[in-house]
Amino acid sequence: MNRTPLALVVTVIAGSALGAPLQFKAGTVDPSTITDVRTAMQAGERLPTRVLVQLDGPMDADRRAAIEASGARVLDYIPTNAFVLDIRRARMEALDVLPFVERVIAFDAAWKVSPDLGFRQYETPEMRALTASGDVPAVVTLFPGADSAAAANAARDAGLRVVSTQLEGDRFMLEVLGAPAAVRSLSAHDGVQWIEPAPEITFRNSTNRWIVQSNINGSYPVYDAGIRGEGQLIAVMDGRxxxxxxxxxxxxxxxxxxxxxxxxxxxxxxxxxxxxxxxAGTALGDSGTNNDARGVAYNARLVFNVTPSFSYSAVFNRLSTHYSQGAAIHTNSWGNDGTVAYDNMCRAIDDFSWQNDDNLVIFAVTNTSTLKNPENAKNLLAVGASQDNPNQGSFCSGGQGTTSDGRRKPEIFAPGCSTRSSTGSSGCSTTTATGTSMAAPAIAGAAALVRQYYTDGFYPTGSAQAEDAFIPSGTLIKATLLNSTVDMTGIAGYPSNREGWGRVLLDNALYFEGDSRYNIVRDVRNGSNEALSTGDVIEIPFTVNSNMEELRVTMVFHDAPAATNASFAPVNNLDLELDSPFGFQLLGNVFSGGFSNTGGTADAINNVEMIRMANPLPGDYVVRVRGTAVNIGQQGYAVVISGDVTENNFPGCSAADLAEPYGTLNIFDIQAYIGLYNTQDDSADLAAPFGVFNIFDLQEYINQYNLGCP
Structure with missing residues (x-):
C-alpha cells in the first residue's frame, strides 16, 4: 500500500473525573462509599484476587506501564475510569504509590448478576422446554485466568447442570441450567465475573445489484470496472x-x-x-446468467455454518473458524429479540472484531419496532431494510435505536422488501422474501465488492494496479460503505435512529478513473505503531478543489470489548474534527438539517463519526483524529474522505525519520537509529571522524531529530 505520511503526534493532558460513579448493569455505584482494600492491606487482612482500580482520568500508555510494572494485570474497563485488575502477582506497595490511582476496591458479588436473570420470557419450543420446570438457562463468564474446572465444580455443588464449558477469547464461559437462586449463588465464586440469561436466537426474515451500486436501473459501475467479488469469501451463519x-x-x-x-x-x-x-443467494449466488439467482457479489464464494444455539462462545469460535478458512466478511440474519442488553454475545462479536481487525461482521437488525440484540454490539455493521424499486428511498423494516446506552444503531440500509433470491433444494428456482434478513446479505455482497476494490489495487489511482493492492481492515470497509450512503427521503431526519446513515450507494465512495469524486483513506490497525493512545492526535491535510461535490469524512474504529458487567459499552473514545481554511471547525456527528454544523460537543460514545458539507468552499482543510480516551490497548481507526479533493503530502522530514509512521519523528525513529548505531551500520556514521562510531554521531542524530518535520 502507498502510505501518505502522518502528521506529528501531539499529546494533551486529560481532565480528571474525581469520584465518578461506577456504571454496572446491576446498578450505578458511588465508589466513595466503599472501603478501599488498601485499608485492609494495612490491617493485615487477606486481599481479593481481583480488584477494581479507579483512576483520576483515562488510561494512557504510561499509566498502563506503571500498573503492569507493579505485577497487576489489566482485565477490563468499567465506566468511569475504572479497571478490573488481577492482583495475584502484584506488589501492592508499588500499586499503592501510583499518584493517579484514586481508589482500589474489591469486586463485589452484587455486580456479577444480570437483573434479568429468571425473568426472561422465551418463545422458541427449545427454550420453553428447557424452562418448563422453572429452571433457567444461564451463561456464566469467568475472569481471564480463572480455573474453569473449579467453577464448574462449584456449579455442580450448587445443584446446577453444566451444559458446556467453552473458551471465548481470553476467558471461559459455562452454560448452566438450574434454579434461579442456585445460579445466582455462583456470584460468590471468586473466578466468576458475570452471570446472565442464555440468549434465544431466531431468524430475521435482483434489483439489489443496481440499487446498491448506482441507483440507476441497469447501471453497474462497480461490475463494469471488473469488480464482481473475485477472490472474496463471504461467511454465512444461517439455516442450511x-x-x-x-x-x-x-x-x-x-x-x-x-x-x-x-x-x-x-x-x-x-x-x-x-x-x-x-x-446466501442474495450475497453471492450465481446461476451463471444475469437473473434473479445472481447475488450482489456473484463471483464471491461461500464459507458456511449453521447458527449457534445459546452459546456465546460458539459465535466467537465460528467467526474465528470462518476467518481461518479465508472469509473476512461475515453476514448474519438472526438475533436475540429477548433483550436489548449489551450481553456476552455482543461482547463476543466485539472481541472477535477487536482481535481480528481484517474482519467486518454484519448483522440484520430485528424486524420488531425497537432495536434488540446483538445488533447493539459496537463493532458490527447493523443493517435495516429499505423498500425495493421504485420506492428504495422508503423504510421497509428494522428496529429503531438507540442502543440502551445511547449509541446510534441501525447504521445502514439496503433493499429488503420483496427481495427475489434462490429457493429450493435443487434446480434454479427463485422467490421473494421480506425483512432485514434480506438486506444484510446485500450489504455483505457490497462489502465484498469494496474489499476487492482495495485488494485489487484500485486505490488510489482508480484502476487496478498490483503495486497498490493491500488488505483493508474491516473498519476501512465499513467506513467506505458508510461514506457512500444517501438519505432515505421516505424517513424524516438525517442521520437518525430510524435510518442510521442511510441507504448504501457504492458509486459515491469508490473512485474510478474519470470520476469527479476522489477518495483519501487511512487504515490503521489496532496495536500498530500508528495506533493511538490517550492524548495522541493525527492530521490529514487535503485541498478541496471545487464546491461541485459534497465533502464527506467518515471515521470508524473497532472498540475494545466492554466488560460484561458494565452498563455502558464504550471503552475507547476517538473524536473526528475538520478544520476549514475559513476559521471554523466541524466536529463528528454534530448535524443540523442533514449536514454538519459548527459548535456542539465531541461525540464520546459512538465508534462511527461523520462530517458532511454540501457545498464546501475551495481551500486547504485538515481532518484530525483525536485519541481522547484510549483505556484499553492502542486504538486503530479508518478514515475515508470523499469529494473533489486532493491530498496534501507533507514535505519530507529530516534524515532522522527512520521508522514508520514516516512524516513523524518519535521514539520509533530513535530506536531505529540506536539499532543502526549498535550494529555499526554505515548509515549511522553521521559525523567526523568517519569510520568511527562515537558521541559525535549521536550528537549529529540529535541535531537532525531536533530539526523536526515541516
Whole structure:
C-alpha cells in the first residue's frame, strides 16, 4: 500500500473525573462509599484476587506501564475510569504509590448478576422446554485466568447442570441450567465475573445489484470496472444452504473446497433451509446468467455454518473458524429479540472484531419496532431494510435505536422488501422474501465488492494496479460503505435512529478513473505503531478543489470489548474534527438539517463519526483524529474522505525519520537509529571522524531529530 505520511503526534493532558460513579448493569455505584482494600492491606487482612482500580482520568500508555510494572494485570474497563485488575502477582506497595490511582476496591458479588436473570420470557419450543420446570438457562463468564474446572465444580455443588464449558477469547464461559437462586449463588465464586440469561436466537426474515451500486436501473459501475467479488469469501451463519441449487452448485462436480465453483467450506452436515439458501443467494449466488439467482457479489464464494444455539462462545469460535478458512466478511440474519442488553454475545462479536481487525461482521437488525440484540454490539455493521424499486428511498423494516446506552444503531440500509433470491433444494428456482434478513446479505455482497476494490489495487489511482493492492481492515470497509450512503427521503431526519446513515450507494465512495469524486483513506490497525493512545492526535491535510461535490469524512474504529458487567459499552473514545481554511471547525456527528454544523460537543460514545458539507468552499482543510480516551490497548481507526479533493503530502522530514509512521519523528525513529548505531551500520556514521562510531554521531542524530518535520 502507498502510505501518505502522518502528521506529528501531539499529546494533551486529560481532565480528571474525581469520584465518578461506577456504571454496572446491576446498578450505578458511588465508589466513595466503599472501603478501599488498601485499608485492609494495612490491617493485615487477606486481599481479593481481583480488584477494581479507579483512576483520576483515562488510561494512557504510561499509566498502563506503571500498573503492569507493579505485577497487576489489566482485565477490563468499567465506566468511569475504572479497571478490573488481577492482583495475584502484584506488589501492592508499588500499586499503592501510583499518584493517579484514586481508589482500589474489591469486586463485589452484587455486580456479577444480570437483573434479568429468571425473568426472561422465551418463545422458541427449545427454550420453553428447557424452562418448563422453572429452571433457567444461564451463561456464566469467568475472569481471564480463572480455573474453569473449579467453577464448574462449584456449579455442580450448587445443584446446577453444566451444559458446556467453552473458551471465548481470553476467558471461559459455562452454560448452566438450574434454579434461579442456585445460579445466582455462583456470584460468590471468586473466578466468576458475570452471570446472565442464555440468549434465544431466531431468524430475521435482483434489483439489489443496481440499487446498491448506482441507483440507476441497469447501471453497474462497480461490475463494469471488473469488480464482481473475485477472490472474496463471504461467511454465512444461517439455516442450511442448498448446495445443489444452481446458485451454488459446481457443474464440474468438484468437491466442496478450494476448487469448488462456489463453496470453500461447509462446516456442518448438508441440507436445505429456505432462509439460509435465500440469504446466501442474495450475497453471492450465481446461476451463471444475469437473473434473479445472481447475488450482489456473484463471483464471491461461500464459507458456511449453521447458527449457534445459546452459546456465546460458539459465535466467537465460528467467526474465528470462518476467518481461518479465508472469509473476512461475515453476514448474519438472526438475533436475540429477548433483550436489548449489551450481553456476552455482543461482547463476543466485539472481541472477535477487536482481535481480528481484517474482519467486518454484519448483522440484520430485528424486524420488531425497537432495536434488540446483538445488533447493539459496537463493532458490527447493523443493517435495516429499505423498500425495493421504485420506492428504495422508503423504510421497509428494522428496529429503531438507540442502543440502551445511547449509541446510534441501525447504521445502514439496503433493499429488503420483496427481495427475489434462490429457493429450493435443487434446480434454479427463485422467490421473494421480506425483512432485514434480506438486506444484510446485500450489504455483505457490497462489502465484498469494496474489499476487492482495495485488494485489487484500485486505490488510489482508480484502476487496478498490483503495486497498490493491500488488505483493508474491516473498519476501512465499513467506513467506505458508510461514506457512500444517501438519505432515505421516505424517513424524516438525517442521520437518525430510524435510518442510521442511510441507504448504501457504492458509486459515491469508490473512485474510478474519470470520476469527479476522489477518495483519501487511512487504515490503521489496532496495536500498530500508528495506533493511538490517550492524548495522541493525527492530521490529514487535503485541498478541496471545487464546491461541485459534497465533502464527506467518515471515521470508524473497532472498540475494545466492554466488560460484561458494565452498563455502558464504550471503552475507547476517538473524536473526528475538520478544520476549514475559513476559521471554523466541524466536529463528528454534530448535524443540523442533514449536514454538519459548527459548535456542539465531541461525540464520546459512538465508534462511527461523520462530517458532511454540501457545498464546501475551495481551500486547504485538515481532518484530525483525536485519541481522547484510549483505556484499553492502542486504538486503530479508518478514515475515508470523499469529494473533489486532493491530498496534501507533507514535505519530507529530516534524515532522522527512520521508522514508520514516516512524516513523524518519535521514539520509533530513535530506536531505529540506536539499532543502526549498535550494529555499526554505515548509515549511522553521521559525523567526523568517519569510520568511527562515537558521541559525535549521536550528537549529529540529535541535531537532525531536533530539526523536526515541516
Amino acid at each position: 444452504v442448498a448446495v445443489n441449487h444452481c446458485s451454488f452448485s459446481d457443474p464440474e462436480g468438484d468437491p466442496i473446497g478450494p476448487n469448488h465453483r462456489k463453496i470453500q467450506a461447509y462446516n456442518t452436515s448438508l441440507g436445505y433451509d429456505f432462509h439460509g439458501t435465500h440469504v
